[in-house]
Amino acid sequence: MKGKSCLRTGCFVFVLVPVIIAVLFFAFFRSSHDLPDRFVLRVPLGGSLEERIVESSPVPYLMQDESLSFQDLLFMFNQAAGDKRIDTVLLEIGGVRTSPAKITELRQAIEKVRAGGRKVIAYLHSAEDSDYLLASACDSVVVERGGYLLLDGLKAESLYYTTPLGRIGVTFQAAQWKEYKSGVEPYTRTAASPEYIEQINALLDDVYADYIGYVSKRRGISRDSLESVINNVALVPAAKAVKLGLADGVATIWELKRSIARRISGKEPEENDRLFVQADRYRETLDWPVKASGSEAVAVITLSGPIVRSVGSSAMSVDEGTDVGMLRRSLDAALADKEVKALVLRIDSPGGDALASSDMLQMLDSAAVKKPLVVSMSGIAASGGYMAALAGREVYAMPLTVTGSIGVYALKPDISELARKAGLGRDVVTRGRFADANTVFKPLEGEAYEKFISASGDIYLDFIGKVAASRKMSVAAVDSVAGGRVWTGRQAKQKGLVDHAGGLFAAVRAAQRLAGMDKSKQPRILLYPEQKSWFQMLLEGNPEGIVGSLERMAMRRVLHEVAPQSPYSAMLRMHEMLMRSGEVEMLAAMPCEIIIR
CATH class of the missing domain: 3.90.226.10 (2-enoyl-CoA Hydratase; Chain A, domain 1)
Incomplete structure (x- = not known):
């Protein structure tokens, strides 16, 4: 058995070493190419915006598929605000599902980029309230041709499992300290308590007031007009969004890129145009997470x-x-x-x-x-x-x-x-x-x-x-x-x-x-x-760690595809x-x- 184990290890090393050399060469080749003197920073924004992703992809070529964490975005925008090479930041926004506080902090980061002299454009795919709230922090909002805005307001939803679980013979005993600690309610009640309704309403009031106030101010429309859209229109086609003052233009991503390229360089963008730099590529060139001026x-x-x-x-x-x-x-x-x-x-x-x-x-x-x-x-x-x-x-x-x-x-x-x-x-x-x-x-x-x-x-x-x-x-x-x-x-x-x-x-x-x-x-x-x-795990002689990391990454991606925002965490x-x-x-x-x- 020991011989077989050594043989397996030898095979693993034999196969992996050439891969490592190739990857290192690839990384060196990429890093040796500096960014252009003037470029557009393309930043995808979507999903739950995890605070920080501690575990990086164990496979180098998969790193480009990894989403930027919330802290990645904050640190990147902080540096982009003072980077004179950046002419424009293009935010491609779609499917943002995160907490109100994170959206607010990200809005402030975008405002800092704008204050630094960079133009910030939001490109919206078929967008919901969260996407639009974030986009409203930008200089201009462009909606994808054929897309729409779904501005139907906010809601809080809870599921109660007491009855269905009771039907199969499962019940719960609970100790609750105190009446507002409503985490037990999905298992002990069939509907929300007055205390739960009270605090959810208070939270939604604060978030909704921020939403209406910020968007109406940024877009130069009245609060009543915005609330009328939410309550009477909700589903707003791209062209109508422009008419209502909710957006500034309608375009495909190619049309938008061509317009930006003409403004900056005076010519059409090419397929491998270095004018547009992806966020992960930009991050690789930075002193991460900040450019320090001291040792402390x-x-x-x-x-x-x-x-x-x-x-x-x-x-x-x-x-x-x-x-x-x-x-x-x-x-x-x-x-x-x-x-x-x-x-x-x-x-x-x-x-x-x-x-x-x-x-x-x-x-x-x-x-x-x-x-x-x-x-x-x-x-x-x-x-x-x-x-x-x-x-x-x-x-x-x-x-x-x-x-x-x-x-x-x-x-x-x-x-x-x-x-x-x-x-x-x-x-x-x-x-x-x-x-x-x-x-x-x-x-x-x-x-x-x-x-x-x-x-x-x-x-x-x-x-x-x-x-x-x-x-x-x-x-x-x-x-x-x-x-x-x-x-x-x-x-x-x-x-x-x-x-x-x-x-x-x-x-x-x-x-x-x-x-x-x-x-x-x-x-x-x-x-x-x-x-x-992945490279540190290899140096530590921990191939099992790489395998485990791959398994967790695969599981997270499967769950994200099946239920990107699960309402079933209590279950x-x-x-x-x-x-x-x-x-x-x-x-x-x-x-x-x-x-x-």
């Missing part, structure tokens, strides 16, 4: 996705989130680097495992004693995500960041009726009065149920105590804004839960100030968790709990996602 650094540590105890332990491990070990490794690396003078914790997380969130806060508090730590909230920093933010000396949030949700809930599945219907027999021998209490085959009763409720209540009290200590508020004051209530960043600032309105770069400047760094110099920015490329969590054979889940997590479409 700020570490930006991203906490993205669900907070879990350990990545890979989940039955649904495609969206792995951030675990305690990943955060610890990032903090250790940043603290060990003597040139890192300050830390920025960038949070884009709905929370998750309550105890893992508490562990993360403890680690972050310890790190903040050694180096100044500033928090930057992205699209969402709620529940366990908000708990992590308590370590920040200063906390920044976008006006439409979804935050708060300070609360805890616990779910206990019961499949006793399903087992009875299926004729499943069960015999248990125990030692200890509660040894079989948490099984999925029966509900919690009596003292076991009381302990279930009490345990989640203890975690809630600990949570609001942590908030009170960090935010210098009384426990009663925290409780009045907690109980699971969800706030926008603007509201959270008024409630004392965050300190400042601002995005990632505002937080970096604050970290620089708190660390006493030279304000006149641009610090280096180091991104954590560190991204491992996936329920499935995970069932796979854990009845383990009680103590969650500090958002009950829903708010996404503009």
